[in-house]
Amino acid sequence: MDDLEVRELRYFVAVAEELNFSRAAERLGISQPPLSRAISQLERRLGVQLFERDTRGVAVTAAGQTMLTEARTALEVMSRVARRTRRAGWAVPTLVTTAKPGIASGLLGRIVEVYAALPGSPRVEIVVSGYRQQADMVRDGRADAALLSSPCDERGLDSEPLTTEPRVAALPAAHRLARRSTLRCSDLHGERMPRWSGATPEECVYWSGRDRTDGPGRGVGAHQPEVTVPGPVVNDPTELLEVVSLGQAVALIPASLAEANLRTDIAYRPVDDASPYTVAVAWTRGARSPVLNSFVRSAIDVTTSEQGTAAPHVS
Amino acid sequence: MDDLEVRELRYFVAVAEELNFSRAAERLGISQPPLSRAISQLERRLGVQLFERDTRGVAVTAAGQTMLTEARTALEVMSRVARRTRRAGWAVPTLVTTAKPGIASGLLGRIVEVYAALPGSPRVEIVVSGYRQQADMVRDGRADAALLSSPCDERGLDSEPLTTEPRVAALPAAHRLARRSTLRCSDLHGERMPRWSGATPEECVYWSGRDRTDGPGRGVGAHQPEVTVPGPVVNDPTELLEVVSLGQAVALIPASLAEANLRTDIAYRPVDDASPYTVAVAWTRGARSPVLNSFVRSAIDVTTSEQGTAAPHVS
DNA sequence: CTGGCCCTATACCCTGGAGGCATGGATGAT
DNA sequence: ATCATCCATGCCTCCAGGGTATAGGGCCAG
Numbered sequence: 001m002d003d004l005e006v007r008e009l010r011y012f013v014a015v016a017e018e019l020n021f022s023r024a025a026e027r028l029g030i031s032q033p034p035l036s037r038a039i040s041q042l043e044r045r046l047g048v049q050l051f052e053r054d055t056r057g058v059a060v061t062a063a064g065q066t067m068l069t070e071a072r073t074a075l076e077v078m079s080r081v082a083r084r085t086r087r088a089g090w091a092v093p094t095l096v097t098t099a100k101p102g103i104a105s106g107l108l109g110r111i112v113e114v115y116a117a118l119p120g121s122p123r124v125e126i127v128v129s130g131y132r133q134q135a136d137m138v139r140d141g142r143a144d145a146a147l148l149s150s151p152c153d154e155r156g157l158d159s160e161p162l163t164t165e166p167r168v169a170a171l172p173a174a175h176r177l178a179r180r181s182t183l184r185c186s187d188l189h190g191e192r193m194p195r196w197s198g199a200t201p202e203e204c205v206y207w208s209g210r211d212r213t214d215g216p217g218r219g220v221g222a223h224q225p226e227v228t229v230p231g232p233v234v235n236d237p238t239e240l241l242e243v244v245s246l247g248q249a250v251a252l253i254p255a256s257l258a259e260a261n262l263r264t265d266i267a268y269r270p271v272d273d274a275s276p277y278t279v280a281v282a283w284t285r286g287a288r289s290p291v292l293n294s295f296v297r298s299a300i301d302v303t304t305s306e307q308g309t310a311a312p313h314v315s
Numbered sequence: 316m317d318d319l320e321v322r323e324l325r326y327f328v329a330v331a332e333e334l335n336f337s338r339a340a341e342r343l344g345i346s347q348p349p350l351s352r353a354i355s356q357l358e359r360r361l362g363v364q365l366f367e368r369d370t371r372g373v374a375v376t377a378a379g380q381t382m383l384t385e386a387r388t389a390l391e392v393m394s395r396v397a398r399r400t401r402r403a404g405w406a407v408p409t410l411v412t413t414a415k416p417g418i419a420s421g422l423l424g425r426i427v428e429v430y431a432a433l434p435g436s437p438r439v440e441i442v443v444s445g446y447r448q449q450a451d452m453v454r455d456g457r458a459d460a461a462l463l464s465s466p467c468d469e470r471g472l473d474s475e476p477l478t479t480e481p482r483v484a485a486l487p488a489a490h491r492l493a494r495r496s497t498l499r500c501s502d503l504h505g506e507r508m509p510r511w512s513g514a515t516p517e518e519c520v521y522w523s524g525r526d527r528t529d530g531p532g533r534g535v536g537a538h539q540p541e542v543t544v545p546g547p548v549v550n551d552p553t554e555l556l557e558v559v560s561l562g563q564a565v566a567l568i569p570a571s572l573a574e575a576n577l578r579t580d581i582a583y584r585p586v587d588d589a590s591p592y593t594v595a596v597a598w599t600r601g602a603r604s605p606v607l608n609s610f611v612r613s614a615i616d617v618t619t620s621e622q623g624t625a626a627p628h629v630s
Numbered sequence: 631c632t633g634g635c636c637c638t639a640t641a642c643c644c645t646g647g648a649g650g651c652a653t654g655g656a657t658g659a660t
Numbered sequence: 661a662t663c664a665t666c667c668a669t670g671c672c673t674c675c676a677g678g679g680t681a682t683a684g685g686g687c688c689a690g
Binding site for chain 1: 318321324361378381388393395397403470471
Binding site: 349371 | 648649650651652655656657658
């Protein structure tokens with residue numbers, strides 16, 4: 001019968017995240033009583049109890065939990081509508097692409113160069129985005145396509161792999177593991193791993209050699225708890241290597257990065273069972289306009305032609 | 316800055332579909348002037364012209380076209396939030412499944428039987444749904460899982476194939492093609508094909524042997540126009556065979572249906588290049604709760620064990 | 631036990647905006 | 661020329677979302 005409104009979802013999410021009506025109200029820029037009322041009305045309309053109010057704080061019920069995830073995606077989709085439409089209305093049709101710093105100026109730049117040379121291709125914009133922002137930018141419509149470096153959260157996106165390369169452990173030259181010629185993920189358990197600035201401590205596990213994404217289909221995999229330890233925060237690859245060199249952490253990095261930074265104070269060792277480092281081009285699930293198609297095609301063409309001429313990896 | 320509201324999206328979609336403000340307003344249950352104003356405001360807020368009003372009717376601009384698709388999915392997601400949450404709030408946790416009539420009572424019934432016997436499995440409900448409603452029911456949250464018979468529109472869903480079987484042409488015994496031992500899709504061009512009640516004439520092509528779904532990834536396929544002709548409307552398999560027997564149409568049906576209905580007045584002939592008839596279990600993209608996982612597992616188990624003992628197909 | 635403290639819920643008022651009604655203006659059909 | 665059709669504008673009404681004030685109920689310090 002009655003659909004929910006965006007406002008209600010925002011209110012609900014705020015309360016569910018703050019677990020406190022007053023703080024949530026403040027965050028929303030309204031006062032507390034209207035918020036209480038709105039949530040009550042919401043619960044009454046849905047006929048479902050979303051929160052367990054027990055006088056000292058608020059808890060989310062099971063139903064509230066499912067609503068929370070649903071509401072988050074719904075809000076995402078709603079904001080995407082506006083962004084996409086605005087962009088579609090631009091006088092000059094523009095394909096917006098994004099990637100993280102190193103890739104944006106390198107691979108993405110080359111792809112765009114090839115793509116822009118095609119007849120009929122629109123204006124292309126390259127946005128450099130920060131830590132793991134790429135997927136979100138595509139999801140909420142700020143970008144049409146992105147180069148993602150795995151592992152990352154590809155929910156809601158379609159993607160096509162471009163390059164894949166093994167990952168190696170970067171160790172201080174004097175590290176005990178540096179004497180081994182190859183390693184396994186389990187060898188790194190207990191080691192401190194650098195965090196990219198912007199990453200939460202939990203996200204550190206992404207760099208511990210396992211993919212976050214569950215395998216599709218039958219892979220009904222339970223996650224094994226990771227036992228690497230969050231280490232110092234770094235802003236760029238140079239900083240990361242510096243931290244390793246100082247013995248403050250151990251990092252898993254793509255082989256090409258190791259190649260480009262051969263140093264006597266750092267030992268690079270292949271990690272056999274680490275998930276490979278891949279770069280993929282991604283776009284909104286289901287969006288397959290001609291413009292997007294030919295961009296994806298360009299990305300594939302550029303990487304396959306480069307792959308053949310690439311230098312051999314360090315061993 | 317300012318997010319759109321659900322109401323605005325509904326208004327927009329109504330106008331875009333009706334291409335007429337008055338009719339759209341009527342459909343929305345409001346009068347025409349507020350609708351005009353709402354759309355104007357929407358355009359002003361987005362800074363994008365959505366409609367081309369040229370005094371006699373309304374046309375959708377390019378930007379409006381993209382907004383239309385975005386808005387449709389957004390509305391879908393919004394209504395899903397409410398449905399899912401309501402369902403999650405039920406006192407008795409329940410897994411809702413759906414399939415079309417024949418499959419619901421047969422395969423789905425057996426799957427549910429197996430699943431319900433598992434320890435810790437919740438209450439299961441089987442909803443019988445009509446023509447191609449299954450995917451929509453999962454998309455909008457009325458069902459958790461569905462058995463889809465291909466070809467069908469799986470956008471927004473994850474799925475896992477269960478059974479696959481060839482499709483055969485059902486021909487009147489006296490039909491000229493009945494003298495051939497095998498056919499190809501092109502042989503059926505120009506033939507009348509029955510329509511399932513509820514299907515639009517265009518959807519008739521789904522039964523003409525080609526898949527609607529574009530191949531994923533690099534398959535940037537253009538659709539070939541189909542040249543089969545919509546025939547009489549039928550409600551169930553028996554009716555379909557009756558129509559064929561009377562010489563009013565020719566149908567492509569799964570081999571098992573042919574097997575179960577061997578008749579002297581109908582000839583079944585394999586069609587070599589028809590896309591196979593497959594049944595898949597599908598669920599909302601990304602939803603992978605333990606409950607859902609084990610249901611999918613049950614579905615796979617049941618079909619793989621049945622597949623081995625299945626009777627051989629007619630030839 | 632009691633008085634502050636920290637929550638959320640209730641009561642009451644006020645205002646912005648959604649919607650109805652009447653009408654204007656433009657264009658095509660007859 | 662007249663009418664029909666269709667979208668836009670102006671004006672009014674009314675409700676729901678929001679603010680302020682306050683009540684009510686646990687928790688803790690003294």
